[in-house]
Amino acid sequence: MSSASSMVDWDLAGRTARRLAGPGPQTTREDAAAVVRELHEAAAIAVAHVEELTGMTAVPGGPVPEVAVVDRPGWVDANARGMAALLDPLVDALAERTGSRPGALATAIGSRATGVQAGGVLAFLSSRVLGQYEVFGTGGRLLLVAPNIVATEQKLGVDPSDFRLWVCLHEVTHQLQFTAVPWLRPYLEAQIAEFVEATDLTADVLRERLQDVLRSVAGAVRGDDDGSEGLMALIKDPRQREVLDRVTAVMSLVEGHAEYVMDGVGPDVVPSVRTLRKRFAQRRKGRGPIDRVMRRLLGLEQKMKQYADGRVFVGGVIDRAGMDGFNQVWAKPENLPLIEELTAPERWVERVLGRPAVPA
Template sequence: MSRSSSLVDWDLAGRTARRLVSPGPETTREEAAAVVEELHRAAATAVAHVEELTGLHPVPGGPVPTVAVVDRPGWVTANTAGMAALLDPLADALTEAQGKSPGPLATAIGSRATGVQAGGVLAFLCSRVLGQYEVFGSGGRLLLVAPNIVETERRLGVDPTDFRLWVCLHEVTHQLQFTAVPWLRGYLEEQVSSFAEATDLTPDVLRERLTDVLRSLTDAVRGGSPDDDAPQGLMALIKDPAQRAALDRVTAVMSLVEGHAEFVMDGVGPDVVPSVRTLRKRFAQRRKGRGPIDRVLRRLLGLEQKMQQYADGRVFVAGVVDLVGMDGFNQVWAGPANLPLKEELTEPARWVERVLGTRPAIPA
């Protein structure tokens, strides 16, 4: 998986994360098997509900998505591959732009240092992620992290069957977004390329900045806390205005897809998920973090920005649907020009006027 030019030794990152990962909740072999079976069933059930509510359908003849119910080490393995697919081309582009590559010894030492630190970050995340649709890496696969789902439903004290279907509704929405809108993945990849082309950093400098961020995470785990000048998530790596513009485009589209999934998982209603209102209320508390170190890590990892994406995206989707209905909203998937601008996320009427050419009447 790792190459000589890689910013991070991803093989080492994976081994480190798997060594550090905390054990999941206690279950018998029979209970674990039942959870896996129910999650597969819930994912299959969610498809029809998501398609009915959104009006989207996979492109005929496209790849058939698969569902994988994994444990925490399995999630780590999948995500080291996905992160390598995302970041390694950036390292290659930087090396090519500079016309030279760092020496093999410097590369080996640097990539191993960031590999260990990245492993610590993955170990933290792998106990919190409930599921994800793989966009990069192998692509086309829906991951459901069984121990995290079980641990969360127990902690929240909610109905397991309802919660598992509710989680699947969110993740299946992401699956449908990328299978019904095949240009979406390519668009994201183009923004990553634009990001790389806009930078004048050398691979060594980028690795140093990445190391600074990861070192801050390590310090937080040991009980430290960031000061006002500490690196704030991966935003610390972004300096160039053109890079910021590319990042704004990525933020807008990720806010859209996250907000769309949030809208769907609540929009199915109690006929599908009887305790949906209770789930939303208790799950919102979970996202605030459970303790000081957890909140520090969320801040440093940029997860607070992720939470804002959920909020802004849901405001946008709900606002547009209120103004022009689901068919009108679905014009957002017609092509990159129809994607919301970052400033339109909290003002959906501006998107309606720009894309649909009508000035909507704002509900009283």
């Protein structure tokens, strides 16, 4: 999985995470098989509802997305592979450009230290992620983390079948976004490449700063507050911050769109949808561990707010221009929202659709 010049030993990260991750709720083999079966069925059912509500369909003749119901180690392995596939080539390109490729010993020592730290973060997140569409690494696969879904539905005290379909609606929306909009993944990859191109750090310095960030993230899990800038500590160049704004805007869009869909299907599809939203929202409140990790990782309170703003943007545009008007956001990269439009959807309507944004 890890290349010889990798900044992170992803094999070690995966082993560390699998060792640290808890197994999840205790269940019988028969019950576990029933959960896996129902999640596959819920994912298949969700497709038609998402397509009907959004008006989007996958590109004809494109690859058929795979749905994988995994345990926590399975999620860890998938994400370690995905991050290696995305980051290692970019780090190699950075080393070639700066002419600062470190020696084999320095690479081995540095990558192992960072691998252990990355493994700790992966282990922590592996017990909390419910589902995920793999954009990088596998070329598109929908992951549903069965033990986390079961643990969450038990903790919230909600109807299991409703909750499983509700989660699938969210994740299938992400699946549809990337299969119906073929330029979306290359756009994100290009932004990440531009981010690396704009950095003037050597590979060694970048690794040291990444280790500092990962130590800070681990401290956030424990509840420490050292005032770290998180990933923002890596970002000094104004061009990099511009790229970060574009990436934040598009990720806010895809997350806000999925949130809109999972609530928009209504009680005819998910009878207890209002109860699910209310209890799930309560789960997100406050500065719990996952919140502390993300705030520390991003290093800026405002960045977390922008993800919530994605839901405001999607709903605001649909209120003013309808679903057909909103879907123009997927027509070309120039139609993606600007960072400042997330909280001012009327400005997007005026810029992209060329008409006054009068609420419906």
